[in-house]
Amino acid sequence: MAEHVMRQGSVSMTELAEIFEVSVMTVHRDLDLLESQGMVRKFRGGASAQASSVFESNIAYRKTAQTAEKEAIARHVVGLIEPGSSVMFDDSTTALAVARHLVEVTPLTVVTNFLEAIRLLAPVPGIRLMALGGEYYPTHDSFLGVACVDAVEAMNTDTVVVSTSAVSDRHAFHQEQEIVLVKRAMLASGTRCVLAVDHTKLDRVALHRVAPLEAFDIIVVDSRAPEEAIQRLRDRHHRVDVAEVTEP
Amino acid sequence: MAEHVMRQGSVSMTELAEIFEVSVMTVHRDLDLLESQGMVRKFRGGASAQASSVFESNIAYRKTAQTAEKEAIARHVVGLIEPGSSVMFDDSTTALAVARHLVEVTPLTVVTNFLEAIRLLAPVPGIRLMALGGEYYPTHDSFLGVACVDAVEAMNTDTVVVSTSAVSDRHAFHQEQEIVLVKRAMLASGTRCVLAVDHTKLDRVALHRVAPLEAFDIIVVDSRAPEEAIQRLRDRHHRVDVAEVTEP
DNA sequence: TAAATCTAACGCTAAAGAGTGTGAACTTGT
DNA sequence: ACAAGTTCACACTCTTTAGCGTTAGATTTA
Numbered sequence: 001m002a003e004h005v006m007r008q009g010s011v012s013m014t015e016l017a018e019i020f021e022v023s024v025m026t027v028h029r030d031l032d033l034l035e036s037q038g039m040v041r042k043f044r045g046g047a048s049a050q051a052s053s054v055f056e057s058n059i060a061y062r063k064t065a066q067t068a069e070k071e072a073i074a075r076h077v078v079g080l081i082e083p084g085s086s087v088m089f090d091d092s093t094t095a096l097a098v099a100r101h102l103v104e105v106t107p108l109t110v111v112t113n114f115l116e117a118i119r120l121l122a123p124v125p126g127i128r129l130m131a132l133g134g135e136y137y138p139t140h141d142s143f144l145g146v147a148c149v150d151a152v153e154a155m156n157t158d159t160v161v162v163s164t165s166a167v168s169d170r171h172a173f174h175q176e177q178e179i180v181l182v183k184r185a186m187l188a189s190g191t192r193c194v195l196a197v198d199h200t201k202l203d204r205v206a207l208h209r210v211a212p213l214e215a216f217d218i219i220v221v222d223s224r225a226p227e228e229a230i231q232r233l234r235d236r237h238h239r240v241d242v243a244e245v246t247e248p
Numbered sequence: 249m250a251e252h253v254m255r256q257g258s259v260s261m262t263e264l265a266e267i268f269e270v271s272v273m274t275v276h277r278d279l280d281l282l283e284s285q286g287m288v289r290k291f292r293g294g295a296s297a298q299a300s301s302v303f304e305s306n307i308a309y310r311k312t313a314q315t316a317e318k319e320a321i322a323r324h325v326v327g328l329i330e331p332g333s334s335v336m337f338d339d340s341t342t343a344l345a346v347a348r349h350l351v352e353v354t355p356l357t358v359v360t361n362f363l364e365a366i367r368l369l370a371p372v373p374g375i376r377l378m379a380l381g382g383e384y385y386p387t388h389d390s391f392l393g394v395a396c397v398d399a400v401e402a403m404n405t406d407t408v409v410v411s412t413s414a415v416s417d418r419h420a421f422h423q424e425q426e427i428v429l430v431k432r433a434m435l436a437s438g439t440r441c442v443l444a445v446d447h448t449k450l451d452r453v454a455l456h457r458v459a460p461l462e463a464f465d466i467i468v469v470d471s472r473a474p475e476e477a478i479q480r481l482r483d484r485h486h487r488v489d490v491a492e493v494t495e496p
Numbered sequence: 497t498a499a500a501t502c503t504a505a506c507g508c509t510a511a512a513g514a515g516t517g518t519g520a521a522c523t524t525g526t
Numbered sequence: 527a528c529a530a531g532t533t534c535a536c537a538c539t540c541t542t543t544a545g546c547g548t549t550a551g552a553t554t555t556a
Contacts (some may be wrong), residue, residue, distance in 0.1 A: 013501080023547050028502070044501065044554075113381075115370065122363065122384055131391050133361075133381030133399045136370055143379050147399060151381045154398060261531080271517055276532070292524075292531065 001030055005040050005049050012046035038139065068245050069198035069222035070097040076220055076243035077161055077196055081105050085158040088112065090183055091142030092163035094196045096120075102127065111157055113143040113182065130155070137178070144178040152185035160190025166204035167197050169232055170213060173206035180208045187215050194218045199225035213238055249278055253288050253297050260294040286387065316493050317446035317470040318345040324468055324491035325409055325444055329353050333406040336360065338431055339390030340411035342444045344368075350375065359405055361391040361430065378403070385426070392426040400433040408438025410464075414452040415445050417480055418461060421454035428456045435463050442466045447473035461486055 001020060005011055013031075017024045031047050034040045040047045074097035081087055086109035087102070089095035099117040102108060106126030112118060113132035121129050134148030162183050166173040172195060174180050187193050187210075195216040202225055213219065219233060220241045233240045249268060253259055261279075265272045279295050282288045288295045322345035329335055334357035335350070337343035347365040350356060354374030360366060361380035369377050382396030410431050414421035420443060422428050435441050435458075443464040450473055461467065467481060468489045481488045 024501090025503090025548080026546055029545085115366070115379075118363070118384075119367070122386070122389075129384035130395065131363075131379065131381040131384060133379040133391070133396075136366075136377035136379060138370070141370075143381070147378065147402060148381075150402060151395060151399060154395060272531090273518085273533090274516060277515085 001027075002034055002039050005034075005047055008049075010046060010048040015046070066198045066200060066222075067097075069200075069224060069243075070094050072222050072243040072245040073196050073198060073220050074098045074101050076241060077194060078102065078105060080194065080218065080220075080241075081108070081159055083107060085109070086111065087159045087161065088152075088155070088157040088186055088190060089117070089161040090114065090163065090186060091117075091140050091144075091179070092196075094163035094198070095161055098161055098196070109157070111155060113148050113152075115141045115143070140179070144182055148182050149185045152182065152189055156189050156191070158191050160186050160193045161196055162186055162193070162210075163196045163201075164206075164210050165201060166206040167195070167201050167213070167219075168203065168205050169236065171205075172197075172210040172213060172216070173204070174208055174210050175206040177208065180210050183210050187211055192217045194220060196220045198222050199229075202226075202229045250282055250287050253282075253295055256297075258294060258296040263294070313341075314446045314448060314470075315345075317448075317472060318342050320470050320491040320493040321444050321446060321468050322346045322349050324489060325442060326350065326353060328442065328466065328468075328489075329356070329407055331355060333357070334359065335407045335409065336400075336403070336405040336434055336438060337365070337409040338362065338411065338434060339365075339388050339392075339427070340444075342411035342446070343409055346409055346444070357405070359403060361396050361400075363389045363391070388427070392430055396430050397433045400430065400437055404437050404439070406439050408434050408441045409444055410434055410441065410458075411444045411449075412454075412458050413449060414454040415443070415449050415461070415467075416451065416453050417484065419453075420445075420458040420461060420464070421452070422456055422458050423454040425456060428458050431458050435459055440465045442468060444468045446470050447477075450474075450477045 001016065004016070004019065013024055013027050016027045031040060031042050035042050038050060040050055070093060073094060077098050078101040083105045084107055088111040089098060090112070091114040095114065096117055099120055102110060102121065103124055108126070109128040109130065110121055111130040111132060113134060118129065118131055121127050132143060132148050132151045134143035134151065135145040137144050164172040164174045164183065174183065193216045195218070199222050202221065213236065218239050218241055220243055221230065223242050223244045225242070230240055230242065249264065252264070252267065261272055261275050264275045279288060279290050283290045286298060288298055318341060321342060325346050326349040331353045332355055336359040337346060338360070339362040343362065344365055347368055350358060350369065351372055356374065357376040357378065358369055359378040359380060361382060366377065366379055369375050380391055380396050380399045382391035382399065383393040385392050412420040412422045412431065422431065441464045443466070447470055450469065461484065466487050466489055468491055469478065471490050471492045473490070478488055478490065
């Protein structure tokens with residue numbers, strides 16, 4: 001339903017009800033949900049699409065996008081992690097995919113500011129979990145702000161895994177200030193830094209520069225990334241690992 | 249079933265199966281659960297009660313104990329909190345009861361290291377949630393350690409609500425080192441400190457002193473506390489509030 | 497004021513989940 | 527080696543919960 005609103009730009013309630021063969025009440029409920037997630041805007045009689053820049057940084061959307069690619073990347077990244085070492089990762093959905101696979105390389109010390117990952121890893125035996133505190137941001141389901149940056153700076157981990165929303169030939173980018181600050185702090189406190197991005201992020205830019213690509217020791221992309229984009233990164237002396245996507 | 253093991257001290261599997269009219273398999277499963285919660289110890293053929301000092305600091309047990317009293321205390325404590333102010337609380341079940349009522353005094357800034365409270369308050373609108381990071385302790389379901397103490401020390405809140413496992417005429421006590429350090433840090437960073445304890449904690453001691461009672465501005469106990477105990481505290485110039493227990 | 501739209505409350509249905517028992521395979525102790 | 531004890535995998539039941547529609551009442555718009 002969200003996709004339909006996106007395509008049309010603006011749709012009326014009754015129209016949506018007919019298309020999906022459900023009652024108007026259901027349309028209301030679903031749109032309320034989508035609105036609370038920041039995906040669409042409701043007005044009397046219908047709903048319209050949200051500006052793309054807004055919802056791209058939205059969890060509900062990010063979770064459903066490029067799942068196969070993220071899964072592939074996650075499997076590869078986990079292969080880079082040695083049992084017994086320490087890992088820090090940010091509040092990206094790619095990192096969450098990595099978290100789901102961390103059980104395979106226990107024992108492990110895991111550090112994150114991502115509440116969903118904390119929920120996921122808290123009950124897992126063999127994982128020593130360190131949470132990064134800070135102010136809770138519902139849109140990201142994570143802890144950010146000064147407190148978080150301070151907490152990151154007080155730590156040092158063997159591997160840091162971060163993902164950003166855009167990557168050019170020279171820099172990694174992200175659209176939000178608070179997140180940029182946390183990611184930067186993470187990069188500074190990791191012995192080895194991994195940038196994990198799916199192919200849709202390549203050759204794009206966003207508002208804030210997070211760091212030059214030199215800050216990362218390994219860049220992991222999925223196999224759907226265009227050859228030339230990968231080659232351009234390699235030409236700049238970066239190590240680029242390609243994770244094979246299996247699912248459709 | 250836990251109670252029966254406690255009373256008997258030690259019971260056999262088959263015996264338990266007969267008493268509760270369930271299969272031996274179910275007894276196994278339930279005891280595994282209780283054991284993972286630290287309530288009992290399993291051995292070949294049966295199970296025995298855990299040393300009381302161990303399971304008293306155990307969440308699963310604490311959650312079921314004195315719920316009516318905690319509920320009363322929580323209602324009273326929430327009445328002490330002004331909308332718009334900031335509150336910090338620890339990983340005690342009493343504090344959790346307080347957290348459930350915090351919705352009533354929004355808007356509010358809430359600070360805690362208790363994961364269950366974070367889960368509870370994260371989706372609540374009107375509450376600005378700050379998490380205290382640190383190492384995750386499954387037995388308490390909270391974040392402790394150096395990182396947590398540091399995070400606490402970097403903050404300052406209007407009200408701090410703390411509960412301890414034992415309170416004498418002069419001091420508050422707790423049996424665990426890491427928790428003591430966090431509670432102390434909390435006391436130091438609150439403008440006004442509230443000690444919330446049910447009547448079973450009075451006139452008792454535990455291994456570590458948390459702080460002298462002078463460190464607290466208000467002590468809240470439930471109405472099942474003996475008069476003379478309350479009076480003794482008041483004689484020492486402490487403000488003691490009594491919360492009326494309603495339920496049986 | 498009338499029509500359209502929205503919200504709240506209740507009941508229904510289908511799917512998910514927790515809890516339990518059975519029988520087979522495996523461990524442990526005597 | 528045997529028996530008692532334990533674990534595993536599967537199937538079954540019961541409870542819980544999520545999602546939808548209907549109706550009725552409130553709100554908004556023309």
